[in-house]
Amino acid sequence: MTNITSGSPGLKSLGPVRRRAVSLSPRELIKAGTLFPENKTPLLIQPAVEGLDLPALAAGQREEIEGHLLRSGAILFRNFSLKTVSEFEHFVRAVSGELLDYVDQTSPRHKVSSHVYTSTDHPSDQSIFLHNENSYAYTWPLKIFFFCRTAARQGGETPIADVRKVYERIDARVRRPFEEKGWMLVRNYGGGIGLSWQTVFQTEDKAAVEDYCREAGIEAEWKDGDRLRTRQVRRAVARHPRTGETVWFNHAAFFHVTTLPAPIRESLLAQFGWEELPYNTYYGDGSAIETTALEEIREAYRRETITFPWQAGDLLMLDNMLTAHGRRPFEGPREVVVGMSEPFRSEEA
Numbered sequence: 001m002t003n004i005t006s007g008s009p010g011l012k013s014l015g016p017v018r019r020r021a022v023s024l025s026p027r028e029l030i031k032a033g034t035l036f037p038e039n040k041t042p043l044l045i046q047p048a049v050e051g052l053d054l055p056a057l058a059a060g061q062r063e064e065i066e067g068h069l070l071r072s073g074a075i076l077f078r079n080f081s082l083k084t085v086s087e088f089e090h091f092v093r094a095v096s097g098e099l100l101d102y103v104d105q106t107s108p109r110h111k112v113s114s115h116v117y118t119s120t121d122h123p124s125d126q127s128i129f130l131h132n133e134n135s136y137a138y139t140w141p142l143k144i145f146f147f148c149r150t151a152a153r154q155g156g157e158t159p160i161a162d163v164r165k166v167y168e169r170i171d172a173r174v175r176r177p178f179e180e181k182g183w184m185l186v187r188n189y190g191g192g193i194g195l196s197w198q199t200v201f202q203t204e205d206k207a208a209v210e211d212y213c214r215e216a217g218i219e220a221e222w223k224d225g226d227r228l229r230t231r232q233v234r235r236a237v238a239r240h241p242r243t244g245e246t247v248w249f250n251h252a253a254f255f256h257v258t259t260l261p262a263p264i265r266e267s268l269l270a271q272f273g274w275e276e277l278p279y280n281t282y283y284g285d286g287s288a289i290e291t292t293a294l295e296e297i298r299e300a301y302r303r304e305t306i307t308f309p310w311q312a313g314d315l316l317m318l319d320n321m322l323t324a325h326g327r328r329p330f331e332g333p334r335e336v337v338v339g340m341s342e343p344f345r346s347e348e349a
Helices: 054-060 062-072 085-096 163-169 172-181 197-201 206-215 262-272 291-304
Strands: 030-034 043-047 074-077 128-131 139-150 160-162 183-189 218-223 227-234 237-239 246-248 279-283 305-307 315-319 323-327 335-345
Touching: 043 062, 054 062, 054 085, 062 074, 062 085, 062 315, 085 139, 085 315, 085 335, 128 291, 160 163, 160 291, 163 246, 163 291, 163 323, 172 237, 172 279, 172 291, 197 206, 206 218, 291 305, 315 323
Parallel strands: 043 074
Antiparallel strands: 030 043, 074 315, 128 323, 139 315, 139 335, 160 305, 160 323, 183 227, 183 279, 218 227, 237 246
């Protein structure tokens, strides 16, 4: 695992930049390098001069930024004096098109603008395990963006991991049943823990939920007391649509009850039992995932984790199929917002 507390290495020119006339040549406007000498991710891009308009810069360099993202999986834009959610939205639109709504939800979030959300409203004293956004869904964003408005006094990092490398770290014997069977997510709504089905599906209409589930390849089962159980089987391994690389792309470890801290896990099992847990995962045929397999998967993520402290104004751009993300516990106020773009259907992966 790579970690950093301060400082950054020497930087080099990113390349030509098109923008309105300035006294410096385009090649001198920005600097690019890696945050860590031993890792290509995240790529660090900073201004070489004051007053650069990052959304305008991004619009003129969209193809070049895309190329860097496909290689590194993550780009950190730092020291561009970004302050507002509006500036963040303008950047996302400039480099990646329209922002997406957050649907088929699993994380508690609230909107801060029409298509920008808090990164999570999960309790600050808890970690969020590494994952690729919406890998459990029928459609997911190819890109996800994080903007730090306020950095926590302590902790609150957004760890990342290259899931190309995660795939390679997992022993082939562990990968094989996932590759052959896929993985299954089972959710139980209405037990008082986790998001309600009304929140997840953004409707009070059961027929609308059934229609959505049918189209998204989700099995829906209504239970007494206005409760809902869903099952969905997804691929555990995918190929990136633009690079052709194999990636470990699933929430199999993330949603498995054994990934939770022991006190929370034991409390949930005592309250619900295995069948009624708010979330749990299985192989795609419904059989149990071995504890040893889950331990190896979690260790692969841990070995590939890269962590750095947020600075106010930071903007982190991730290729959601190349790079997983999480969250560390924190103290003090923290405001990190998220936007997503470029919807991609699972049948295309």
